[in-house]
Each structure stands twice: as C-alpha cells, then as structure tokens.
Amino acid sequence: MEATKHVRRRRYLNYPDAIDRTRWEAVPKKAWVRKGNNPVLKGWILAVCAFFMENLRFLREMAWHNAGFGSLRNVRRIFEDYEPLFEPTVVPLPDKEEEEMTNGSDVPVEFAPQEPPTSPKQKAGRYYSAADYRALFLSGELTPTDVANAILPLIRRDTTPPGRHSVAWFNVRVDFVLRAAEESTRRYQNKQSLGPLDGVPTAIKDEYEMDGYMTTHGSRNDYTGKDVDPETGLNTNWCVRKLEEAGCVVLGKLSMHEFGLDTTGNNPVFGTPLNPHNQGYYTGGSSSGCGYAVAAGLVPFAMGSDGGGSIRIPSSLCGIVGLKPTHGRLSCLPTQNHCNTCAVLGPLAADVRTLATAYSVVGQPHPTSLFPPLPPAPTLLRSPSPASPSAKTLAVPTTWFSRASPSVQTLCRSLMQRLVDQRGYRVVPVDLPMLTEGQIAHAIVVLTDASTLLPDTKGLTPANRILLALGRTTTAVDVLLAHKLRRMLVAHLARLWRDTLGPDALILTPTTACAGWPVRDPAAELRYGLNDGDTTLASMEYVWMANFCGLPAVSVPAGFVVPEGAVGAGRPVADGEDVEGKVPVGLMAMGEWANEDGLLRFAVDAEEVGEGLKARPPIWEDVVELARGVKGDAGREVVV
Secondary structure, eight states: OOOOOOSOOOOEESOOOOOOHHHHHTSOSSOOOOOOOOOEEEHHHHHHHHHHHHHOHHHHHHHHHHTTTTGGGGGGGGTTTSOOOOOOOOEEOOOHHHHHHHOOTTSOSSOOOOSOTTSTTSOTTOOOOHHHHHHHHHHTSSOHHHHHHHHHHHHOSSSSSOOTTGGGEEEOOHHHHHHHHHHHHHHHHTTOOOSTTTTOEEEEETTSOOTTSOOOTTSSSOOOOOOOOTTTSOOOOHHHHHHHHTTOEEEEEEOOSGGGOSSSOOOTTTOOOBOTTOTTBBOOSSSHHHHHHHHTTSOSEEEEEESSSTTHHHHHHHTOEEEEOSTTSSOOTTSOOTTTTTOEEEEEESSHHHHHHHHHHHTSOOTTOOSOOOOOHHHHTSOOSSOOGGGGEEEEOHHHHTTSOHHHHHHHHHHHHHHHHHHOOEEEEOOOOOHHHHHHHHHHHHHHHHHHHOSOOTTOOHHHHHHHHHHHHOOHHHHHHHHHHHHHHHHHHHHIIIIIIOTTOEEEEESOSSSOOBOSOHHHHHHHOEEEHHHHHHHTTTTHHHHHHTOOEEEEEEEEEOOTTSTTTTSBOOTTOOOTTOEEEEEEEEOSTTOHHHHHHHHHHHHHHTTTSOOOOTTOOOHHHHHHHHTTOTTSOOOO
C-alpha cells in the first residue's frame, strides 16, 4: 500500500516510536491459532471448581496453560528486546490551528431536537435524545421533575413490588434525584439553564464514586473509595462532578458484571439485567446496566467503563452507540483507576449526538490532567477545513475481520458499503500482527491487575474467583512479555498512521465476533454465574486492542440477526423485516490516539446511512409520555 499524503498531523506527548519497516516485515502475520477448548462451567459445578482452583496449584496451572497464557514464551524472540509499556497514555498537545479551523462563529453550542420518536415520520429506531429533553424543558411542556417522577417508579428496588426495570439498578437515592430535578426545574423557570444537559436524566455504572452512594463493583462487598477531592471534601468521581455541574439528574448506580471481569453482565449477587431486545440473551458487559438502561429508553445516555470492551460490547449487543475514549482522557480522580494499564471511563448513548454531548462534558480535563479542553459537541462533529485526505479512509484487516461469524461479517460489510456509496469513504486492506498473542497479553495484564487488587476473594462470585486464581498463577516473566508485546503493537500502529494510512484513517472491524450471547441455562447461570472462556474470547476478539494500546474506539449499530431457536437462526435480518427477539450486531471503528472527533463524525455518518439498522426493543419505555401523565401532580406524595 502506498503511503497516504496528508495535510497535517496532530502534535503529541508520548507518541510511540514507529516500528522500523524492515523489522515489521519480519514479524509473522499469521497468529497462533486458539484451540477453543476451555470448558463451560456453571451451576454448582462452577462453585466446586472455584474452590479447587483456589486451593490446588496444579489445577490452576493446567487451566492456565489450557487458556494459552504461556504461549507468549513461544514467540518471545520477536519482541523480547522491546521495553515494556506498562501504561499506554498518549496526550494530544493543544493546537491553535486546529481550533481555528473548527471553532467558527457559525457553529452552535448545542444540537437542535428532531421529530419525537413517536411521530409517524420517525423510524422504529428513533430514541429520545438529550436535545429532545432539553427542548421540552425549554418550552415548559415538561420539567426535569416530571421526568424524574416518571422514571423513579420504574427503577426502584425498595418498593413493593420493585420497579419493572429495577434489576438494572443497584441503588437509587430518591432524595438526591428529586433534589437535582427540582433544582434544574427552578433554573428553567428562572431562565438560568446551565446548558444542553441541564435536567437530562442519566445514570452511572457502580464503578463510579458518588458521594452518598456505596460502591460495590457489583459484589457483596463494600469497596467505596476513601480518597476525597481536596477542594470539595467529597469522593465524587470527576466525570460525575462534571455531569452534576452541567445540571444532569443522576438516577443512581447501574448494574455491572462483578469487577468488570467478564462480558456477559451476569450478576448472581444483585440479579442480571437481560437484553431488552431479547430476554433470552445477555446485555453484554461489564457495563450491563448502562446498555440496558439506554436501550430500554430510561435514559438517553449512561456512564460506563471499558477495560476490555465493557462499553462497546453492551453497546453492540443492545443496539446503541458507545465510545471508548483515548486512555487517560477521562479522569477517575479523586479515587484511583484500579486498572490503569487498560481501563477507561466513557459514555453509552441512544444516538451519536447525545454521545458527543456527554463526552464533551465529562471530557473536560481534571486540573492535574495534561489533556487539553474539549470544545462543545457540535464543534467536535464539524469536519475541519481543509479536510484531511485520510479522513474518509477505512482500513480493514481482512483476515482478522473473517474471524467473526458469517452473519456478523455480512451486516458489518453491508454498513461499510453504505458508507462508501453514500458518504464517499474508501476501504483499504491493512495487516495487523500478533493478534491472538495480543489478546492473550491483554488478558494476562487485566487478570494480574485484578489479582493484585483483590488478594482476598472472600464474598466474590465463583466465576471471578477462578479468573483471579489464573491471575495469581501468572509469572513476572509472562507479565513483562505481555507489556513488551504491547510496545511492539503500538509501534506498529504508529507506523501505520504515520507512514501508510494517514492520521485520520480508521480501522474497522465488527465489535464482537459473535452475534449476541444467549442465556442457555437460566437456572444455573443466573443463580451461580457462568465461566465460558471461549465465548468470552469471541466477544472480545476485536475490542481488546483499543484497551491494550490506549486507542479510542466507537461501536455503532449494524443490524440484527435471527435469534437462536427461531426459524433461520443466525441469518441477518433484512431491513424492515419483523423478527421477534432479533439480536443486535455492532460495527466498531478504532482511531489514532485522541481522534475521538473523527470517530464521532464517522459514527454520525454510520447512523445516518444506517437508518433501519436500529429498532426500539419490546420493553422500551416512552418516558416523555409517562412524564406527561404525571405532569401537574406536583402535590402527590413521593415515598422516599
């Protein structure tokens, strides 16, 4: 492939040294083939295996080798002389020229609303956006208090019976919610609104600290952070603080897979929220409550986290959009990022403009951060002028792409073709090395991180006790080899963007290799948990690289497949075809460090050409209509 000539490049701090071309050509392009023979553990057998794994070293070592965790030693000569890369932060430097190109005076500071989802003009995939709520509040047709009072009965666990969507929420402080809603309502009444998210309902994964809430990370234990901000004296996470300052009504803590260590969202402690599109499937995880809450229409966006696809996988499986930002872009302070080698915070949303709005708010840098401030969301989505020649380049790693199921490949290629035909994108092939080894290296790093964070496994679920036992089995040699391989991978990616693709090109793959994840044995899986390593790896086939290398990535809806057990199971669903329980599929784009704006512009294009590839699920709630039903009943008694 000839090098792409481009107009200009961002300037960075800590940009990786590009791999030498001669050395790159010596790297094997064919990865070690995964055997795919990890046993599926569930029910009481899972609990028994967890006990023996924790107490019998030889059994741990057998499982460790069977999972391929020792395979990096077989190829170590390729990268053993690289320095380990323990943390992949690459920081964009402030760029006055770029600001001048994008910050024109004609760019609005917020998005205008569209026709409401229930309008006859709208497709079945239309959700309420943040801009829709904003318009309703500005007009006085509804207030944030009306909306809060409509949602609370649906999500509370402390009522009899519990709210019908309460399984997606761990905790709701009704007093906090109503206070925030009433303050926002008064601001609108006094013409003092704070901006595009004022009064908009949202919720946060139970990994975020918020003053007044306990943090469990989806477990039976209390892991509430003790560190506090010296300015406020509170432990509230920086992103949550930015949402509160923007006037958001935070509806409490959402469900998650315990400690984010798998991708189903299965949680036998608090209960498992099942996929809103098909209750026989998982939502994906670990930000399972986020995916559920957005897809079910309860909030237009939610805040999740992503250490191995935990934003993008539930976004894909629930038919919504999700952004995994550049490593370190969003701050975890005042508490620590417990997986700083791979994990980030980020938003999931029902539409791309809401996603961009949320990102522009929570992405404002912490005072200690080196990242520059973000412009308003409409500016993020505005193409710079002159446009970069590589801005419409989609690089497809063909061999890697082909590891997805046939139906997933068909849907993703179909959406790519729409982008080519209707938006002028071009598709080019690209080679990426050491893919299976890279995924294994990512798993080694995540599990050793977790095992050092959680030496005491008392009270944790059996599935996680097994994973933590594998982490404790990993040697220092294998951990260092994983970080050395990371250095080689980022060096190769830097070479691609510098010399071959151009800085604004995007790498495209499916979000997951599998079309959804069915709940095949509800009685055993939902009560005790599930350990299915091969399906976990298939769900993470593509997402791990962005985490391991610190890159931003976005997942967008690409269509649906017919669910298991139905006639034609596994085939793609045609546009407009009515199939009960159809399962969403996502397409993922991965960009150069700090190219979130390019990813969001791509996502807008994908959303617009992909009309008909989204659908509201059967359990979608029309929150606006519910709020209209409670409007004017300000004197009704609310049980707190």
